[in-house]
Amino acid sequence: MDARFSRLVEVADGDSGRPVTWHLLDNGAVLDELGVTPVGTMLCVHGNPTWSYLWRELVGAATDAATTAAETGSGDVWRVIAVDQLEMGFSERTGIERGLERRVSDLSALTATLELSGPVVTVGHDWGGVVSMGWAVDHPDELAGVVLLNTAIHQPEDRAIPWPLRLTLQRGMLGRATVATPAFLETTLALAHPSLESDVKNGYRAPYRSADRRGGIGAFVADIPVDERHRSWNELERIAAGVRELGVPSLMLWGPRDPIFSDTYLDDLAERMPQADIHRFEGAGHMIAEDVDYAPVVLDWLGGLDPSTGSGELLAAGGLLDQRRSPDGAGGGFDTAAGGLLDQRKGPLWSVLDELRDSTDLALVDMKPRRDVSWKLLSTGVRQLAAGLLRAGVQPGDRVSLLIPPSADLTAVLYACLRIGAVVVVADAGLGVPGLTRAVRGARPDHVIGALPGLSVARAFSWPGQKISVATLPRATALALGVRHSLPELARLGADESLPEPPSASAVAAVLFTSGSTGPAKGVVYTHAQLEAVRDALASKYDIGVGTGLVAGFAPFALLGPALGARSVTPDMNVTSPRTLTAKATAEAAAAVDATVVFLSPAALANVVATSDALGAADTAALAVVKTFLSAGAPVPEALLAAAGRLMPNATPHTPYGMTEGLLMTDITLEGIRAAADDAAALPEGEHAGGVCVGAPAGSVRVRIAGLDEHGMPAAEPSEQSGVTGEIVLSAPHLKQSYDRLWATNRIADADSVSAESVDAPAERWHRTGDVGHLDAQGRLWVEGRLPHVIVTAGGVVTPVGPEQKIESVLGVGRVALAGIGPRGTQQLVVVLETDPPARRPALADPELGAAVRHAAGLDIAAVLVVPVLPTDIRHNSKIDRTALSRWAEGVLSGEKLTAP
16 A cells, blocks of 8 residues: 555544544645646545555555646546545544444535545445445435446345345354454455455554454444344445435445345346446456446546536537436437437337238247147237236346246247336356356346256345246245245236337347357347347348248347247256257258258257267258258358358358347358458468458448557557457447446446447447457458457567467367466467367377477467366357456466366
């Protein structure tokens, strides 16, 4: 901690008027030395049992920004005052009991002594959040904004006080746990993820080394208002009510792993402060200020604040991504005045269901057990379930988590929810129980509709929301799982098909979770208009419509089948493990719907090709009917696409490029891949960076590249210049709306933050993908890897896919991953690969293979490691986790045991 910021201030104490000494961290004097004037002050209040040391990174980051502003003459400057509350840290031990009301008045007395007039942004954590909000409520004229980290402003009536606090408050425990011993302090420090370094722990311990210094810790715990008889209850109620009236810009940064202030308290705060921007840091917990690099996020958010107004207004074009929702649930959306999505709407997602409501033609098929569903049956089921959901308490705007395997039931429930304006939450079961739990809790559903396995997990892990089962359960089972309704019951409740007005095009329709292959799964928010644009893009590009037979080995395509008017079927497979799909199952699914379009992930496709010997004459005939074949989700080798093409000889093989944030961005055929390879081979040595060619932009999609600097980071303005390697930036009507409760991620991904000169039309929405690649002279996009996987060696920047492709040409080599180890800027290259036949255990490659790999790569390779199987993503079983491999390889090469990655 920088000693320049430490200062003592005497303040008249309460009724006695005698001076008491406060300890602060305050960068005001440093700002004076720099000759810069702050635009406002951050007033930071710690909780229990920490002290102003908690805010040291924020003080330092704000001061560094001020130094830069002084040197460049531009940029906002913020003064930061982080207090040690009385009886805590290095402030005075007065021996006076200080309830919540007194602590709020103490803080006001301090700011009066400091002559702090505003604009002020309060920053609070733990019980310091309550105290800071008390100050905010009492000083609305000075208040410009609010920042909160894992805190609570009110205890929900249906929830008990968090168990760690209940345990500490038990008779005989309070004094021993908080004052006589440092147990409470040590327990709090142990909540950090990852564990704190010893010097940081000692920093937190410094003011609390003896029992006579820890009295404030015990008093703070004792001041928790457990019920209305507590002395601080009324003050907490006053502050909680006053928060609703603030209306200033607010930022909530949250660690979901907090056993004290869980997402329950975040939900309560969000309801009281609907204007708040929220970012949940998956993996972080109670000590969020230590778990994550939060200070740059706070400063970035402050960059969009206009303190000069005195009321904390957000700048209209200041770079701040304003995620506040409009009354119908939209978050900004595509500009209708500029001719965007809302002007081009071709009909809601269920429009085909309405048009074909009397048709007995086949709409979809469940393969196991076999179930054929007509358009009439599906349409009726959707309308009845929609009406039944309303009567069961599902309201427009409510979030409904769907824990149902791909099936007719899932399709009907999905469209029923969309029809009434409920927001569907869809997370991949392949995330596993921990990943699903993070996703479902993070999405805060009001209702959960699931099959028995999903409901059992929901009960075991206390997932939120009213529970509705797919099938009618025995009464005892329903009671045990907390199930209140079933789909058959809802269909009976909604037999009259009485439906409300449809939701608006700008209303939020879905939260679709990513696969988690590039970090914790993120909830991607789509409006109705954006999902309709996805449908229209697919229909236009692949000529899918009424009468098309669609085999969908990828859930989003299966769910969009009815919106496209296609007869759709999901093959008999484990949807959480695409490698379980066989050629026989694919052919049987194609025969069931007379398929002309087939979509499979690369991993599923590989197993289909591998099991093609089992195909009979009828299977071969069914696959011969297919006209369009798609495989996407990860790079598809040309040889694999060609082999699949031979199984479907009358189909044109396509491999689209997209993501959960935008399902169809570019497209290329097998013939196009071969032509692109020929063009690349004709270029002079060194003029082609390699990578996977994913084709030209599809439809109205636009592609730009933000060139990488010497540090491997996108620094240049996005452009359409060919031959420049950088981050891929996309624009399309069917891009997602935002990420759910991930303000900082939205801030990074939203490419509107580039200068206005980089976009031709202000109404366009741009998305930074995190993928790295380049455009060739023909306007085709080549993907070279992920931005986090870019390696920066002493010789320059290396993207992984090009070298991996060269290494895969070595005889006996299967899949390959190029990883970097060591400090960025001097990283060493390590190759990790699979062999054919597979290795039995991880090992260093033999010298002959190592030499062949180095020769093929044409790079200085530090080591070549062989593994039985490379780690891949859950959804597609195809994307290699190079970040995990880098950590593993670094450990192995520094002497750790050679285990599987």
